[in-house]
Amino acid sequence: MSFINKPKVAHPSLPKNALGLTRRQYEGSMSTLCAGCGHDSITAAIIEACWELDMRPEQLVKLSGIGCSSKTTAYFVSGSHGFNAVHGRMPSIASGANAANRELTYIGISGDGDSLSIGMGQLVHAIRRNVSMLYLIENNGVYGLTKGQFSASADIGSQAKRGEVNRSPPIDPVLLALSLGATFVARSFSGDKAQLVPLIKAGLRHNGFALIDVLSPCVTFNDHEGSTKSYTFTREHYHAAMEADFVAPQQSISVDYPLGESTEVQLHDGSRVILRKLDANYDPTDRGAAYAYIEGKLKHNEYVTGLIHINESSSTEFHTVNRTSQTPLNRVPFERLTPGSAALEKLMARYR
């Protein structure tokens, strides 16, 4: 915790969800991040999303690499197993875990350094393999835990606290994911809980790899004048193209949306995502178009946020491709795995 008294993620009332659990029961140990760190707001959004989804804590698996961002898996849903891997290699741990048990829900928390530098190769291939998980990048443009070096997402012209100016082009996880054919790509801002929570819910329910790039300012090393990842700059250059509402299977849509400007996407578990375009000429289901749109805005330093692209009908999800048994591999009884002595006896003929 922090020296400046920082309130523990608090909630006025203590309502219960369908499982009879309060939000507090989705919290984790107390955050050790700096007071005001964007990451803590994201943690709060995740807690909210899991609570609203009536997620059974043991159903969730938390994975991360190394970094301030990666520490946060300890700060939510303490009733879930967590795996704090090595720096940049969380995607492989997640892929293996997912292969062993397709029934659990996987959430991976990473940072821009963890994902875009040392972790680039694994991120790219987790996307290609379309491993079913929510992959959340807490993007602050710097290496927080090692005291503020530029990360690969730093924009050209952005200035470091010590004055140095970045001159290398940024790697944008959203464009990258789109170019790799990701089936769920979103961007948001740690300061916009209203937008973030439904995105997290949809991402957790998506059948495949869901990437959410969350701009999450580092108050200690990258929140100053001249930084393009500060709270101020982000608020100013932040362009919501698409509001997404998440509607659980049983739930019925409360508000009714004016025809035409809202589209509905059905997720494999029956829940739905209602997309409300804030920009008429934008189609989140067309990947190429989405790419062009984002890229165009980026040229003018505008970060398009919201559910940028979704494709729920893709057949590239890992287990679909692998034709894995519905019974999770870690629960298939041993008798079904070992061919037994008779089969071996028979097989030996091949080698005589």
Place this chain on the structure above:
Amino acid sequence: MSFINKPKVAHPSLPKNALGLTRRQYEGSMSTLCAGCGHDSITAAIIEACWELDMRPEQLVKLSGIGCSSKTTAYFVSGSHGFNAVHGRMPSIASGANAANRELTYIGISGDGDSLSIGMGQLVHAIRRNVSMLYLIENNGVYGLTKGQFSASADIGSQAKRGEVNRSPPIDPVLLALSLGATFVARSFSGDKAQLVPLIKAGLRHNGFALIDVLSPCVTFNDHEGSTKSYTFTREHYHAAMEADFVAPQQSISVDYPLGESTEVQLHDGSRVILRKLDANYDPTDRGAAYAYIEGKLKHNEYVTGLIHINESSSTEFHTVNRTSQTPLNRVPFERLTPGSAALEKLMARYR
């Protein structure tokens, strides 16, 4: 060499270039690749390009990783230093070498496995760092040297020799490079020497990272029916959008091109690239547009070839960003590097 007698890369006449060197003097040791391997044709194109460029052999530095493709640096310009690094890590070797001596010309040869799987992270960051070099991917959709496993560039539906069908989406180095802001992106085919040679020349002269993705069929493991990287399939689905001619500084343009459909790009050393559009509505200088165009064609299994994008005015080239001295770092005299005893004496005050 091969059991089936394969002619050593041969040339009818033995004309000399400006340095008085014949093409033979740009050859390397004899290829040990399979008869008919696409890689050998690329080797021939490189030899031709270097000869035509009047490249001093000692001016060229050859780098590669591991794979059949990576072996080929031994088969051209034996008068150049070569570095056969470890698998997938050639970009870092190239970046370090380039940092040490900005005056030499660097050519990196890689394979789709070497670049898009194990090498993904380093490739992405060499592009971002805009290290001045020609990076050539000999793309055959398989791991040749390890006997034909699918690589990350294998297309959905493509069938392996043993019958297995690939179901994961391919990673397209061209789209990837464009999404990362590469300043020189081209695609070609090992079977199209006429197109390939000028591309190689332009790539070698480009001020920054030049990527050429060359479709280069593997006759032994990926040239069969059902493969989307076979000679037949490639020829059929191959779409030249852009012819590029390379014009050396001193040279004057021989043919004159009908106005409008040809654009000229000046390279930093004064040489020029003349681009002739074969597709009217295509602009290789607009990265976003180029991306959309390529992506659209890919949807219909069409490989757009030619010089897809070029941006010679970018200021992100490594040494430009680093403001490195014009004298190569490896030649700066020691006296200019070491501050000497007086300076140290002075500095000590800071620590008293």
Place this chain on the structure above:
Amino acid sequence: MPSSVSAPDRVNDFVVKFANVNGTGSASANSLIMKTIFRMGVPVTGKNYFPSNIQGLPTWYEIRVTRDGHAARSSRVDIMVAMNAETYQRDVREVVSGGYLIYDSTWPRSTLLQRGDINVLGVPLAQLVNENFDGVRNRILLKNIAYAGVIAALLDLDLTVIDALLRESYGKKPKLLDSNSRALKLGYEHAKRHLSCPLPLHVKHLDKTRGYIMIDGNTAAGLGCVYAGATVGAWYPITPSTSLMDAFKGFCERYRVDADTGERNFAVIQAEDELAAIGMVLGAAWNGARAFTPTSGPGISLMNEFIGLAYYAEVPAVIFDVQRVGPSTGMPTRTQQADILLCAYASHGDTRHVLLFPANAEECFYMAVKAFDLAERLQTPVFVLSDLDIGMNDWMCRELKWDDAYQPDRGKVLSEQELASLDKFYRYVDRDEDAITYRTLPGTSSKGAYFTRGSGHNQYGGYTEDSTEYQFVLDRLKRKFVTAARYVPEPEILGGGDGKLGIVSVGSCDGAVREAIEVLARQKIAVDYMRIKAFPFTQQVETWLASHTTIFVVEQNRDAQLRALLTLETQVEKSKLHSILSYSGFPMSCDPIVDRIRASLAEEPRLSAVPAKGPR
């Protein structure tokens, strides 16, 4: 004509070597001959020396016909089938005096008469084939079968056996079967007509292979993984480990696919590199699946960081290191045992790992199963150190058996019920005082939830930077390694010596060592033998080392890595340990062992004639 190798004593005891060009399909012809001899009841070994290349470079196949059932290669070549013009010169040189050279006499060879002391037999193979078949590729392939026919005649191989083998391979392709049979006959009859068949060196039916099979170590290991119940295999292709995963996948497609639904009870993931492969294995094992990765030296180097995480966070993992010649890329298609130290201490910080050392294909099967039991029991990475010779060559070994009573040892994993009975669960508390703690699987119950991390943690699984808490866990990990010694296989010990002079060796040196011991015995030199099967070393290893006074350590690397490990991890005084090293990249033969031991017994000093610096 030079006198040929005197007959009687060499029947069923000689070496035939084939010199070919790779990528020309000679493999099938060569293994046809090897398999025929095996089915005639005569013990045989087959060693393949191939280049790191796909087509056009020299490749050799060496068949040792060994009535006494030796497993090692013999350094002598009695019969050379010289089918590669490019290597013809050195191939001729290799033949023992009095031996035989078979070549394609279609084109006359001036260089032929170089040696008067060997018997040169020419057969116009190309001509024969070209007259009878067409198609370039077809002719190349059939020429191989044709020389197989010649060899069949010269060695007096049983045609019915050959015929049966051909049917087994080409049964479903009648045209292929026909052309192959015809090509074989061509060679066979030509030899019968023009050469004096059989040679004094030939094969006679025996009954010494009943109950045995010919199988390569990678196939056996892959099969072992299937029987052990491994469900997740992650890998990145690398010679010589690739065929292990190919085998696993093949067997899974046969045994693990639901006939009705087509659902697969396994997942084989071709990772983007070795760092990802081991990461996937850790993720899967942490999540309760038996998971493994096959690789070779370069892969182990890349896995170093993750291996340290697995050691410290106590995640099971099975890693097959099919060793090849290092350092670096080295010689990918040659064999060596030079990853021993790396695997024993992989990763930064204070770490050490469990190793298993199979000596042949048979042990690859059983040790694969053992590896999973150990990994889950000890909650740590387990390395199976095979090598290219074991993994890729065919070994004659006893038929593999399976005990249906076998139940996998999944180690200390708490079920939901067991968790319910605890008042609180702590991941790293040593409840049984065997230094092995209890773990839970994700999804079991939130009561069993814990946090896995490679950063400092206390016995309760909490993050810590407190010295005492940190050391408490680190000290237990050291004790766990002592526990491990109780679970790993004991060494194989062979008496016969006076209990003072002994050989210690490991893995694929076994055949050469055993043969050396026989040879020495005939020369009245009795030597004991201990073959290390695992690290950590057991009490038996200590006792044996303590009781022997002069010990030769036989291994296949330059720096005497097994000797180093024994020096560090047992009480033995290093001055007792004398190295016999082979790191040529070829499987070891008994000669260097015999020579070195005889020499050193002759003149003591030699015993300690080992450079001042470095382990050996």
Place this chain on the structure above:
Amino acid sequence: MPSSVSAPDRVNDFVVKFANVNGTGSASANSLIMKTIFRMGVPVTGKNYFPSNIQGLPTWYEIRVTRDGHAARSSRVDIMVAMNAETYQRDVREVVSGGYLIYDSTWPRSTLLQRGDINVLGVPLAQLVNENFDGVRNRILLKNIAYAGVIAALLDLDLTVIDALLRESYGKKPKLLDSNSRALKLGYEHAKRHLSCPLPLHVKHLDKTRGYIMIDGNTAAGLGCVYAGATVGAWYPITPSTSLMDAFKGFCERYRVDADTGERNFAVIQAEDELAAIGMVLGAAWNGARAFTPTSGPGISLMNEFIGLAYYAEVPAVIFDVQRVGPSTGMPTRTQQADILLCAYASHGDTRHVLLFPANAEECFYMAVKAFDLAERLQTPVFVLSDLDIGMNDWMCRELKWDDAYQPDRGKVLSEQELASLDKFYRYVDRDEDAITYRTLPGTSSKGAYFTRGSGHNQYGGYTEDSTEYQFVLDRLKRKFVTAARYVPEPEILGGGDGKLGIVSVGSCDGAVREAIEVLARQKIAVDYMRIKAFPFTQQVETWLASHTTIFVVEQNRDAQLRALLTLETQVEKSKLHSILSYSGFPMSCDPIVDRIRASLAEEPRLSAVPAKGPR
């Protein structure tokens, strides 16, 4: 009031410890005090114990005032400045009986009266500051300076010195200077008024720091790289090595930028990870630049594959491993020496590497230079094994000196002219029979062109799969390591003993060992001392080990890695080597050494009381 520590003998000889919260700017206050004492001519050490976190967790700073100039930390705490409510309890516990506790009395503390045997001094720091300054952050910062004022009064520090230091830091910012001076006075005067100043434990002017500086090892090493003429630095940030590259970059911006053109005679590349960082170093070094990378354990693990390539292809490289607590992520902000074995044998296959072991900041400077000379002379990677304690703490050491006559040893690199005089150039031919061959740089001339590869190569640089050619090169590499022993620094040897009983140690243990030897000497126990400075071990090391009969090996890791290396790489019998290990993560103090040696001399058996398994 308990009797205080008896005065006279403790002037200029005591320990003050500050308990703070990280991210609150206490560092400047603490080093202000440390620097003041240093400038008063009194030897001092400052150790920083900080968490792997940016803000809000406990952090400590320990100042040892040591008139005798000891470099090690002392395990006792005489004065505790308890500024962190959260750790208050344990901080109180740490104070020696009769010692002092200073706390912020703004809020009353019930837990205070726990200990009657220490002197508790309350100062209403928050109150003082809040009354005089505003702004949350500002108050937090100035409160630190305020307690510095209190300490200044209690220890009788020289205000003019403090004043000078404040001017040096805030000279350019008058407002900051003013507020800091005022805050300091606040504390100072309050103490003078309310507490009996000075304490019996206080500081008196001496003249023992003339010609000395206070500098951290990473800064010294970075400076060394600048002086050595390194032009390419590639790295990936990792604690505790980050400040090394920060220093290099800082000095380069000062000394390596052309005043007129702004052109830079250096390139610092922040790589995407450690694999890339070492790759860049190899590329640059291969191309003729002096290149290096600073990292820590996890980075070394990731560099394994490339390190093997550099060893086998013979490419120079300088790697600084600023060691931290392992395994895995371990405790990133604590110190250890547990990468010794990994660095010595990094990568698969038969490999071994040159290591340098600086013992303090001063040696970091000189050994950095030495490392480049060795790497280029031997054409191989050279590791400088520093650690967090050396790298990140301020060490009192002699002013650094530079000999302008120094010329870098670039090793055997052929110029265009030299090449012209050869009839042919071969990369790996041992022309001088010292096992070091000649290389050429790209761009020199096509005559010098050669192919660098990690795959099998012969002495001519050609690709090979031939055993003899392969072994020829591998054997030379082994000999090259023998040559290396002639170039590396000799150990530092201290007599005083009877030549039988000795201590061997390495790196940052030095201070603790020297102090232990003094303590033992006072108890009439004379011990010799050899401090290893490099691997491979030199003849002197062999001789010293041979001549001593009882040897204690002191090192900071669990598994006795230095002892293991000595056991493997010298002739010494391991039974002579007895381990004294410290792996708490804190810098070593002399106590465990003194205790263990006295105990073992008391009752012999202890000497060999070392578990059966494993090195230690």
